[in-house]
């Protein structure tokens with residue numbers, strides 16, 4: 247399948263060529279509809295319907311915005327407390343007025359810091375979080391926003407199938423086991439659209455990766471959110487080989503943790519993974535039409 251994936255890469259300055267490609271594609275669709283070749287109905291629909299997975303640049307932290315082919319929305323994490331306004335600005339920029347699903351992968355500030363304000367301001371359908379608490383103001387503030395909104399938290403855990411868009415499969419493959427380690431309690435989400443796939447790992451570390459491997463879940467994915475901002479505690483070789491991604495995204499900004507670590511970068515290089523990073527590329531979007539990926543970077 248990998249070899250069939252063609253890739254269009256461009257930055258914002260290539261917007262003109264993007265428009266040209268879109269015009270060509272819509273031209274093809276029209277032709278197919280008029281000529282009515284056998285079996286083209288689904289393909290022409292696929293060409294216009296795209297799953298967008300946007301790795302928002304929130305500095306040192308993580309946030310992924312997903313927009314489905316039919317316009318459903320999902321937000322996984324929302325960066326740190328100082329990114330609250332930036333999160334609201336992003337949502338406005340992408341035209342998001344409602345979040346059908348919100349997932350707080352685990353209760354660390356660099357993931358849930360911005361979630362309280364998002365929930366205060368945006369209509370939310372469902373919210374998922376793992377069964378672990380943090381004794382912090384950030385976590386308490388999130389719980390308060392959830393309560394004020396009248397939402398009930400659903401437990402994020404392996405085996406869940408999330409109803410989101412009928413053409414997109416969304417499942418949780420982690421956390422497999424209860425742990426008192428917040429990172430290893432991270433909700434790990436797998437998203438499949440047609441022949442394309444994404445694995446979004448939160449800050450899951452080697453213990454969680456081992457549990458996921460042992461669970462027998464299908465971990466294969468073309469796009470991998472590199473665990474824990476590229477820390478050496480994550481992305482073990484056995485996990486990486488099982489996922490066998492073509493693209494890796496590291497959500498990282500200025501930090502004193504040494505993220506991403508040279509060990510992980512070297513491991514990714516050796517496995518032939520093409521790496522995108524928020525600190526180098528700004529916001530990274532990897533969209534899919536079900537067959538091919540369209541990668542857009544802010545810089």
Ligand SMILES: [Zn+2]
Nearest residue numbers: 354356449474
């Ligand atoms: Zn983190």
